[in-house]
Amino acid sequence: MVDMIRKMTSTNFLLKSSIFLAIIMQGVFSSCNHKFNTQKNICGIWGVYEDSSYVERSRDFGIVGNVLYIHREGVSLPRNYYPVIGEDSMSIEEKQKKRIELNVLCEKESEGTWDVIGSTPDSVIFIAPNHPLEGRYKVHIYQIWLYEYMILSNDSTYLSCYRAGY
Secondary structure, eight states: OHHHHHHHHHHHHHHHHHHHHHHHHHHHHHHHHHHHHHHHHHOEEEEEOSTTOEEOOSSOOOEESOEEEEETTEEEOOEEOOOOTTGGGSOHHHHHHHHHHHHHHHHHHHEEEEEEEEETTEEEEEEOTTOTTOEEEEEEEEEETTEEEEEEEOSSEEEEEEEOOO
């Protein structure tokens, strides 16, 4: 009789442990699956609607072009515009050289990495040192008819985007 009670107690413990482990594993897999789906949905070429977007920064910021390219290996943020300071006193060759230097700088600053950092709501982080759009964003993706749209927002930025390349 005592052996039977021990076996039942042992079986109950194993059953409860198995159920608890199954619930934990389901939560882990669900979380990983959600991150994968968010990554899959956000990847691509997005155009930024400049008229319905705003960026509040403490320094001057001007977007050159309106393309946001998110891919598995990284992100290419819209390029920042730097004016040529002292342009009036430069020769044509000096201006061209300075513009090339600034274009290389803009291109380098635009390249970075990204990751999904939350699921309620979906949120991402863009890491691109020295770029004004570096930071954390809440992501909202929606579709109207055949067109897909994305809103990236935080306390100082609202980027209204459309999926490009249809």
